[in-house]
Amino acid sequence: MEQQPNNWTGQRQLAEACWSQARANYAAAVTLLDAGVYFASVFFAQQAAEMALKAASIRKLHKIPRGHNLINMCSGLEAPAEVMNASAELNPQFLSTRSPEAATGVPAQNYDRKSARLHLRMAQTIVDWIKATLY
Numbered sequence: 001m002e003q004q005p006n007n008w009t010g011q012r013q014l015a016e017a018c019w020s021q022a023r024a025n026y027a028a029a030v031t032l033l034d035a036g037v038y039f040a041s042v043f044f045a046q047q048a049a050e051m052a053l054k055a056a057s058i059r060k061l062h063k064i065p066r067g068h069n070l071i072n073m074c075s076g077l078e079a080p081a082e083v084m085n086a087s088a089e090l091n092p093q094f095l096s097t098r099s100p101e102a103a104t105g106v107p108a109q110n111y112d113r114k115s116a117r118l119h120l121r122m123a124q125t126i127v128d129w130i131k132a133t134l135y
Helices: 009-037 038-061 071-074 080-090 112-134
Strands: none
Touching: 009 038, 009 112, 038 071, 038 080, 038 112, 071 080, 080 112
């Protein structure tokens, strides 16, 4: 079970840690795209969005979201349509970039530069919205 800080100071620290990790995940996604490791770039793009949304949920709603559903996190934050669409594009990537059963094949063979760039743009949309809204 995930440890949840019950005081505002602990929540703020966790939100800041999630925000820092979101930026690190985004940088990793860019690096992996440049290196041609497309499936991993997509995974880290999804993780960047997830950590950014988690940070926003903690800051704005004072609660730590459970699970990895980006659409639910965006709904809770009343995200605009563009951000909701980006979350819908990234949402399945949590599993399909890592698991052959979820990907219906080998994840490392299912992504190309074009798809990695698309998912990186989707992550950027979410991160930019959160940055403009909360940071």
